[in-house]
Amino acid sequence: MPDLTGSVALVTGAAQGIGHGIACALADAGAVVIATDIRDQSDLSDSIVTRSHDVTDGERWREVVSEIESQHGRLDILVNNAGVSGYDSLHELELAEWQRIIDINQTGVLLGMQAALRPMLRQGSGSIVNISSICGAASVSGVAAYHASKHAVLTMTKNAAVSYARQGIRANAVLPGWIRTPLTLGQTDDLNEAFLGATPMGHGGEPADIAAAVCFLASSEARFITGVDLPVDGGYLAR
């Protein structure tokens, strides 16, 4: 586990699943962690600061980051994790459902990076980790809006990486494979079996598997890594 003592980290979608695992791992690594979500986060340890925050709300993003700046004087790590799934195929996808998924999964990442860049540019350092998906790089049938949003996160991450490399700010994406969370446990058995059956390791991962990759990318041990798409997927994308 890298040492993140002295770092200040903001994680979205931290009430459960992967975001919860990331917030706990960053705190275990020594970072001051501010965890946000639209859900209750009382399950997180008292050492983690929690805030109510919808990632589609640009004004709220500015408030949360301003509070972090005024309390800690800096923001070192942003993890854009909050996301929703959507399973509709192109021919049945309603525009409102497309917009809901794009708003949370893609525009939420845009707003987060914009808000975090303000302190990161001022301090001349920072690490952004955006959570995409294996569905950002390879398609399964259906899930049209989710695919679009998660692929967009990859290109947005690379754009941030090349745009701000000279300012000391790194941006990387993690592509989780099938991870055991409330999201996947709420999916149909058929869909879960399709993902797990196509995973070379033959089993899914846990939030801690994603959290370990995020902690590494966020840390100074990854100081020469930017613009990377890192699959953490049991080999799914290697097929």
Ligand SMILES: NC(=O)c1ccc[n+]([C@@H]2O[C@H](COP(=O)([O-])OP(=O)(O)OC[C@H]3O[C@@H](n4cnc5c(N)ncnc54)[C@H](O)[C@@H]3O)[C@@H](O)[C@H]2O)c1
């Ligand atoms: N679980 C997987 O197998 C898997 C695979 C690939 C990618 N991902 C991605 O990982 C991330 C986390 O997924 P998860 O499986 O933990 O999902 P989850 O549904 O278990 O948790 C997602 C969290 O995001 C929060 N959230 C939703 N909309 C929000 C909003 N508008 N503002 C703030 N918070 C919001 C939810 O309240 C929830 O706490 C998502 O971006 C997802 O697309 C998950």
